[in-house]
Amino acid sequence: MTSAIEVSGLVKSYGRTRALDGLDLTVDSGEVHGFLGPNGAGKTTTIRILLGLLRADAGTARLLGGDPWHDVETLHRRLAYVPGDVTLWPNLSGGEVIDLLGRLRGGLNPKRKALLLERFDLDPRKKGRAYSKGNRQKVALVAALASDVELLILDEPTSGLDPLMEGVFRDCIREERENGRTVLLSSHILAEVEALCDRVSIIRNGATVETGTLESLRHLTRTSVTAVVSSPPTGLSELPGVHNLKVDGDRVTCQVDTAALDGLVKALAPLGVRSLVSQPPTLEELFLRHYESVTP
Amino acid sequence: MTGTWSLVRLALRLDRVRLPVWLLVLVGLPLATASSFAELYPGVPERMKLAAEMSNNPTLLGLYGRIYDATTLGGLVSWRMGGFLPVLIGLMSLLLVIRHTRAEEQAGRLELVGSGVVGRRAPLTAALVLALLVNLVLALLIALGMIGQGEDATGAFALGLSFAGAGLVFASVAAVTAQVTENSRTASGLAVVVLGAAYLLRAFGDGASAGENGPSWLSWLSPLGWVQLVRPYGNERWWVLGLMASVCLLLVALAYALVARRDYASGLVPPRLGPAASAMGSPVALAWRLQRGSLLAWSAGLAALGLALGTAAEGVGDLVRDNQGMADVFERIGGAQGQIDQFLAGALGIVGLIAAAYTVQAALRLRVEETTARAEPVLATPVTRLRWAASHLLFAFLGTVVVLGALGLAAGLAHGLRTGDLGGELPRVLAGALVVVPAAWVVAGLCVALFGLAPRLAAVAWGAVVLFLILTYFGAVLQLNQWVMDLSPYTHLPKLPGTPFTATPLLWLVALAAALTVAGLAGFRRRGIG
Numbered sequence: 001m002t003s004a005i006e007v008s009g010l011v012k013s014y015g016r017t018r019a020l021d022g023l024d025l026t027v028d029s030g031e032v033h034g035f036l037g038p039n040g041a042g043k044t045t046t047i048r049i050l051l052g053l054l055r056a057d058a059g060t061a062r063l064l065g066g067d068p069w070h071d072v073e074t075l076h077r078r079l080a081y082v083p084g085d086v087t088l089w090p091n092l093s094g095g096e097v098i099d100l101l102g103r104l105r106g107g108l109n110p111k112r113k114a115l116l117l118e119r120f121d122l123d124p125r126k127k128g129r130a131y132s133k134g135n136r137q138k139v140a141l142v143a144a145l146a147s148d149v150e151l152l153i154l155d156e157p158t159s160g161l162d163p164l165m166e167g168v169f170r171d172c173i174r175e176e177r178e179n180g181r182t183v184l185l186s187s188h189i190l191a192e193v194e195a196l197c198d199r200v201s202i203i204r205n206g207a208t209v210e211t212g213t214l215e216s217l218r219h220l221t222r223t224s225v226t227a228v229v230s231s232p233p234t235g236l237s238e239l240p241g242v243h244n245l246k247v248d249g250d251r252v253t254c255q256v257d258t259a260a261l262d263g264l265v266k267a268l269a270p271l272g273v274r275s276l277v278s279q280p281p282t283l284e285e286l287f288l289r290h291y292e293s294v295t296p
Numbered sequence: 297m298t299g300t301w302s303l304v305r306l307a308l309r310l311d312r313v314r315l316p317v318w319l320l321v322l323v324g325l326p327l328a329t330a331s332s333f334a335e336l337y338p339g340v341p342e343r344m345k346l347a348a349e350m351s352n353n354p355t356l357l358g359l360y361g362r363i364y365d366a367t368t369l370g371g372l373v374s375w376r377m378g379g380f381l382p383v384l385i386g387l388m389s390l391l392l393v394i395r396h397t398r399a400e401e402q403a404g405r406l407e408l409v410g411s412g413v414v415g416r417r418a419p420l421t422a423a424l425v426l427a428l429l430v431n432l433v434l435a436l437l438i439a440l441g442m443i444g445q446g447e448d449a450t451g452a453f454a455l456g457l458s459f460a461g462a463g464l465v466f467a468s469v470a471a472v473t474a475q476v477t478e479n480s481r482t483a484s485g486l487a488v489v490v491l492g493a494a495y496l497l498r499a500f501g502d503g504a505s506a507g508e509n510g511p512s513w514l515s516w517l518s519p520l521g522w523v524q525l526v527r528p529y530g531n532e533r534w535w536v537l538g539l540m541a542s543v544c545l546l547l548v549a550l551a552y553a554l555v556a557r558r559d560y561a562s563g564l565v566p567p568r569l570g571p572a573a574s575a576m577g578s579p580v581a582l583a584w585r586l587q588r589g590s591l592l593a594w595s596a597g598l599a600a601l602g603l604a605l606g607t608a609a610e611g612v613g614d615l616v617r618d619n620q621g622m623a624d625v626f627e628r629i630g631g632a633q634g635q636i637d638q639f640l641a642g643a644l645g646i647v648g649l650i651a652a653a654y655t656v657q658a659a660l661r662l663r664v665e666e667t668t669a670r671a672e673p674v675l676a677t678p679v680t681r682l683r684w685a686a687s688h689l690l691f692a693f694l695g696t697v698v699v700l701g702a703l704g705l706a707a708g709l710a711h712g713l714r715t716g717d718l719g720g721e722l723p724r725v726l727a728g729a730l731v732v733v734p735a736a737w738v739v740a741g742l743c744v745a746l747f748g749l750a751p752r753l754a755a756v757a758w759g760a761v762v763l764f765l766i767l768t769y770f771g772a773v774l775q776l777n778q779w780v781m782d783l784s785p786y787t788h789l790p791k792l793p794g795t796p797f798t799a800t801p802l803l804w805l806v807a808l809a810a811a812l813t814v815a816g817l818a819g820f821r822r823r824g825i826g
Binding site: 048051052053054055072073074076077079080081083085086087088089090091092093095096099100101103104105106124125126127129140143153 | 402478479568569570571572573574575576577578579581582585586589668669670672673674675676677678679680681822824825826
């Protein structure tokens with residue numbers, strides 16, 4: 001499999017603050033890649049380097065096999081971009097902006113544009129200053145999704161969209177994947193990433209802390225287990241990999257490392273399990289675990 | 297009105313650099329002029345001689361206004377500053393009001409403030425209170441400065457208050473225009489048009505006072521004319537200050553009535569729907585769409601000014617021909633034709649310098665697009681940085697030629713038709729306007745250089761234009777060294793029509809403009825966006 005985006009050891013400083021500090025990111029062709037991190041982690045800076053708007057201080061970045069700083073003309077023909085905070089020209093209508101950006105990119109599909117306008121329920125005749133934040137976001141989304149490109153770079157594209165429109169957005173992204181397009185989806189909305197992404201990179205303070213499929217990432221985290229047993233639960237606290245154990249009469253709750261799950265189940269079985277609930281780690285917990293470790 | 301005081305403090309905090317700089321310039325100019333005049337015209341005979349020369353020269357009367365008292369230093373300062381300084385004071389005041397009302401509202405920041413405990417009239421009240429404060433401080437500083445020069449206190453306060461009065465009238469004008477449109481640039485544009493019209497009325501009225509029966513009453517129609525009609529140091533007419541105050545109160549009452557009638561963020565003119573699709577497909581098409589309004593408005597405005605100037609020029613000649621007593625004086629400086637040429641060259645020069653505001657605004661559009669993040673989606677398409685920059689710079693460079701061309705054509709047409717020598721006069725007058733182009737290009741080049749190499753300082757270009765204006769038009773009065781005045785590209789322009797044309801300085805200016813532009817573009821290609 002070839003890579004659409006290959007970034008390694010990226011460094012970018014603004015004065016004394018280091019926005020990126022050795023960031024790595026690999027996005028395979030044809031996948032939807034989640035780019036996760038809290039505000040200020042360096043997501044937008046990375047994207048701006050990929051778009052040739054900023055120059056990295058150190059490290060390498062390859063985009064669709066080219067150099068994002070030098071090959072602007074050829075690379076940008078093959079990608080579409082949706083910024084996180086869309087600002088429109090106050091006196092241009094949404095339809096004008098969609099057509100303009102599409103044409104600058106080398107043409108857009110009028111049928112798909114009409115379809116997208118309908119699906120996103122967007123009035124293209126309103127002027128930029130009259131749109132709400134969500135509607136401005138829709139203008140940028142329609143402009144990007146209506147063009148024939150290989151790569152979509154989306155920077156927190158659903159901020160300001162209502163839940164209904166978020167659903168439409170997810171359908172659109174799934175269709176894009178079926179059509180073989182690559183998507184880099186920067187987000188801090190975990191449910192969205194969980195629903196859409198094949199692989200995820202989590203960044204913190206300008207560096208990648210975790211990357212892989214959701215499955216493999218879950219492997220690194222703990223499962224919550226709640227059990228009701230017949231005999232008094234003893235000896236569970238000595239098991240390796242069991243954390244936050246609480247025993248309340250016949251009720252046991254704990255968190256267990258995924259690798260130690262087998263040991264816990266074996267220890268519970270002789271006690272006579274009457275009820276057992278196990279919750280796989282959500283991305284949220286995964287995320288929090290990485291960010292909590294910052295504060296000692 | 298709840299929350300007004302908090303908003304005034306917020307505005308003071310936001311303007312903590314801008315307003316002191318304005319005050320420094322606006323107070324510094326008259327005081328520097330006073331010390332300069334004290335040296336140039338130490339005694340009453342020198343001053344009377346100056347007044348006699350001025351009072352019969354319609355061009356200079358139009359430019360600077362009438363002299364009401366030539367015996368005192370204060371009277372001379374009141375005359376020399378009264379014609380033009382109130383324009384700058386009015387500009388400061390109207391920009392201040394728009395900045396803290398409509399611009400904040402358009403940016404959505406007022407919404408945040410407005411959701412707090414703030415009355416709906418509070419933002420306008422706060423802006424007007426700030427304008428009042430600034431103008432009173434200005435009046436006080438000028439009055440104290442003049443008293444410091446040893447001048448009579450009564451006249452000093454009359455002078456300071458007459459200047460502040462002009463500022464407050466235009467603050468009130470802006471209070472009204474801010475309610476009319478949703479767009480802050482349109483709002484300040486409307487107020488500037490009123491300012492320009494007031495300047496023209498005063499200039500024509502004062503210019504006409506050189507003749508016996510000229511329409512000198514025109515000055516009474518202009519708030520800028522009232523400044524000198526207060527007659528500081530020359531038997532003050534205090535009631536003219538009352539006239540200014542009444543006009544302010546009327547306009548402010550109108551503004552409050554309008555505030556009560558409109559919704560937040562809307563104007564009186566409702567917005568229209570736009571087209572659902574567009575044929576725009578290139579950066580130049582986008583730039584044209586974004587810049588055409590300003591280009592057309594400036595062209596139309598300067599063409600109207602040109603028509604007025606061209607029509608008036610022949611009248612200047614008439615005034616000179618009627619004035620038998622001064623005939624030989626005028627003969628020495630070129631007779632009636634010399635006077636007309638001098639008037640045209642002077643007026644085209646000043647209006648040409650004002651057109652630099654168009655140039656700066658068109659060139660700095662690049663920076664506006666960048667800081668509002670609207671450049672980003674365009675630069676994320678195959679459009680290269682150079683192509684994008686060139687699309688807007690086309691309007692800065694060629695747009696300036698169009699705007700100045702409109703001025704020259706209109707003035708030449710009007711003057712040519714009045715003199716009956718269209719074929720002869722039109723090219724001469726047009727050349728007088730177009731000769732300003734190379735200097736304006738240097739301004740454009742400066743904008744590009746700042747944008748490319750020091751983008752955060754891009755707004756310094758506005759300061760440079762004000763500096764050029766001061767150097768070129770007040771340099772001599774301030775007794776600046778020639779090399780200081782030479783810093784302004786406008787100092788190097790040949791004064792057409794009337795003096796021989798020399799191409800050398802123009803070629804140097806074009807070369808300088810090109811060098812600045814190339815350096816700026818090279819810097820822009822290498823730097824980060826945003």
